[in-house]
Amino acid sequence: MTLPSVSSTISPSVTPASSRAIEEGSPIRVLIAEDETHLGTILEQFMTARGFSVHIVRDGRAALEQLRTENFDVALLDVVMPELDGLEVLRLIREEPLPPEIIVITGNGTIETAIAALKLGAYDFLSKPYRMAEIEALVRRAWEKRMLARDNMHMASRLQRATPHSQFVTHFAPLTAVLSMVDKIAPSPSPVLIGGESGTGKDLVARLLHANGMRAEGPFVDLNCAAIAESVMEMELFGVEKGAFPGADQRRMGLFELAAGGTLYLDNVGDLDLKVQGKLLRALESGSFYRVGGTQKVEVDVRVVASSTRDLSRMVQAGTFRDDLLHRINTIRIALPALRERIVDIPLLAQHFLAEFAYGRSLRLTDDALSALEKYRWPGNVRELRNVMERAALLATNGVVEAADLPLGAEVGAGVRPTPAQVLSLGELERRHIADVLERSHWHQGRAAEMLGISPKTLYRKIREYGFKRPSGRSV
Numbered sequence: 148m149t150l151p152s153v154s155s156t157i158s159p160s161v162t163p164a165s166s167r168a169i170e171e172g173s174p175i176r177v178l179i180a181e182d183e184t185h186l187g188t189i190l191e192q193f194m195t196a197r198g199f200s201v202h203i204v205r206d207g208r209a210a211l212e213q214l215r216t217e218n219f220d221v222a223l224l225d226v227v228m229p230e231l232d233g234l235e236v237l238r239l240i241r242e243e244p245l246p247p248e249i250i251v252i253t254g255n256g257t258i259e260t261a262i263a264a265l266k267l268g269a270y271d272f273l274s275k276p277y278r279m280a281e282i283e284a285l286v287r288r289a290w291e292k293r294m295l296a297r298d299n300m301h302m303a304s305r306l307q308r309a310t311p312h313s314q315f316v317t318h319f320a321p322l323t324a325v326l327s328m329v330d331k332i333a334p335s336p337s338p339v340l341i342g343g344e345s346g347t348g349k350d351l352v353a354r355l356l357h358a359n360g361m362r363a364e365g366p367f368v369d370l371n372c373a374a375i376a377e378s379v380m381e382m383e384l385f386g387v388e389k390g391a392f393p394g395a396d397q398r399r400m401g402l403f404e405l406a407a408g409g410t411l412y413l414d415n416v417g418d419l420d421l422k423v424q425g426k427l428l429r430a431l432e433s434g435s436f437y438r439v440g441g442t443q444k445v446e447v448d449v450r451v452v453a454s455s456t457r458d459l460s461r462m463v464q465a466g467t468f469r470d471d472l473l474h475r476i477n478t479i480r481i482a483l484p485a486l487r488e489r490i491v492d493i494p495l496l497a498q499h500f501l502a503e504f505a506y507g508r509s510l511r512l513t514d515d516a517l518s519a520l521e522k523y524r525w526p527g528n529v530r531e532l533r534n535v536m537e538r539a540a541l542l543a544t545n546g547v548v549e550a551a552d553l554p555l556g557a558e559v560g561a562g563v564r565p566t567p568a569q570v571l572s573l574g575e576l577e578r579r580h581i582a583d584v585l586e587r588s589h590w591h592q593g594r595a596a597e598m599l600g601i602s603p604k605t606l607y608r609k610i611r612e613y614g615f616k617r618p619s620g621r622s623v
Contacts (some may be wrong), residue, residue, distance in 0.1 A: 174200040175290045178222040178247070180210035180236070182229055190223070193279050199286070207231025214240045215389070215398065216443035219247040221270075221289045223282070226253035226260060234263055241268040243398055248289035252277070315348060316499045319489040325481060326355075333359035338431065338476045340416075341454040343483030345602050346528030349454040350414060352481060356452055357410040365409025368402050373415035373602070380423050382439050385430070391440020403436060407447045416453040416476065417462055421469065428472045451476065456602070486525040486532060493521050496529060500536035501548065510543055515550040523555045524577040526609065527600025534600050555580050578613045581606070590617050 177199045181187035187203050194201045202217070204210045208230035214222060222240075224233035231239075233251055240246050251264040254275040261272040270289040273281070315326055332339065333356050341349045350369065357367045375383050386401030402411060413419075419427065430436040435446040453476045462468035486493065494517050501510050512520075516539075525531055535553060542552040581599065588595040596606040 174198055175221065175286065176200045176217075176219045177202070177286060178210065178213055178217075178219045179203045180205075180207065180222065180224045180228060180233065181252075182206060182225060182227075190279075190282070194283070194286070197283055205229075207233065207236045211236050211239055214247065215243065216441070218445070220293055221286050222247045222249050223286070224249055224251050226251060226264075227255070234260075234267060237264065237267045237269055248293045250285055250289060315351065316496055317489065317492050318495060319484065319492050322484055322489060322492075325352075325483065328481065329355050330359060332356070332479050334361050335479070336361070336450050337478040338450070339452045339479045339481060340459075340477045341452065341481045341483065343454075343456065344485050344528055345456050345605055346530030346600050347483040347485060348529055349483060350412065352483065353410070353412040353414075353452045353454065357412075357450075360410070360450070362409045362450055366406055367410050367412065368406040369412040369414060370402055371414045373418040377420045377423075380419065381426060384423065385426065385436050386438040386441075386445075388438045388440040391438075395440065398438070401438065403430060403447055403449055404445060406449045408449075410450045410452055413451065413453040415455060417455040417457040417459055417468060421467070424469045424472050428469060428475055431472075431475050456605075486528040490521055493517075493532070496532055497536055500533045501540055503533075504537045504540035506540075509546050510540060510548060511546065512548045513550065516548050516553055519550045519553055519555050523580065526577055526581070526605065531600030534598065554583060577609075581609055581613065582615065585610075585615065 175198075177194055179187060179190055179194070179201060181190065181203065182205050184205070187205070191201050191203045202213060202219070204213055206229040207224075210222070210224060210228070210233075211231060213219070214236070224236055226233040228236075233253070237249050237251065240249070248270040249264075249268070250271050250273060251260075251269045252273045252275065253260060264272045270292060271285055273285065315322065317323060317326075329352060339353075339356060341352050343349050353369070354367060357363060370383065372380070382399070382401065384401050384403055386404055387395050387399050389395055389398045413427075426436065431451060434448065435444045437444060459468050459473050459477075463470045463473055486496075494512075497512060497517070497520055501512065520532075520535075527534070535555070538554060539548045539552045542548075581595075584595050584598050585592075588598060592603055592606055592610075596603045599606060601609075
């Protein structure tokens, strides 16, 4: 084979580079596939001396195996190699999720070969002999393109999982103290556990931790652990290798990889089964994991924020949650108050949500409406209040929201202004509201839970607590 023209002196010192990888202490990872031993050694030594992390293989099949099991930023593929040629390796590896940028090198360069390489998705094509400085510049430009593609993927992930912009509205001193704590711990990489009832704003706290932290430019990826079947949870978190099982026709990255450099938010972490809990613990402790069906460790830098409506300490005692995992995710704990503890905030939040759904109209709450809101127990917390105000905004006439516009009990819904003698207990208001929603949803518990702003499990407990009986002929 024709040797390259070595125009740059190989030196053990690393020349200061302008690339983000060198500046941030993460060298660009390069795979060199070159079957000619002497040429490969020269190229490996030069690239290593210039600050790259280099791995070299001698044939096409070994190159394909390395590219499928390890994360490389750029690959230099010789066209003519034993086992598989460079173009075939290029074709196969471009089918993988987020493949490295490929630079094809050949000693017998033709226009046809160059066109074939570019059509298969190669970043560039280079003929021998080449200058070492040319290789270095080309690898750095290819890496910049890969970083742009990864940034775009992260941005797409953030947009797909984004929720409408929201913020905490409060005059409640304990919650203000919690938010102050959130600001202080946001820059830390430590795991955070957020506790609180459904609808109290745990997901919003997770987003605040991300947005105000050192990883704000990275992705925010969230997963509701209660919404994913146990049989696929491991794949959802850690990904799956091609061929791991029938039907696994390509490698798929899990949420841990998608969240690399950012935050992974695990909502309802108490719903993970014990097997996945063990794998999650190992990933948190080592910063690495194996994809399902994989043998190569995947290393990621991710901050994990978890939340739960359940008492994880009691779950530990019951043997349904790992004690060591609880200690690992409970490095910093945040507890959010229920809305019924924040009565001072109810008028403030009600007006805030009413304005959100006014759509240009001027709406106000009557004193009776505010009184009814303050007396209600809010099992669905702020989420339920938001749903109630959205409905009230739709029903309001002449810009005024009356107590009758609030689905908080039979006497309010009928427009009867309660006198002091008619004031019901908070529990009775809650009971009537849940009964009303169950009736309006025809006892479809999933739909009723959504209308109430609570989880189906919470609704089931309330049904048992209040002794509700399903009418005959009504299905779930």
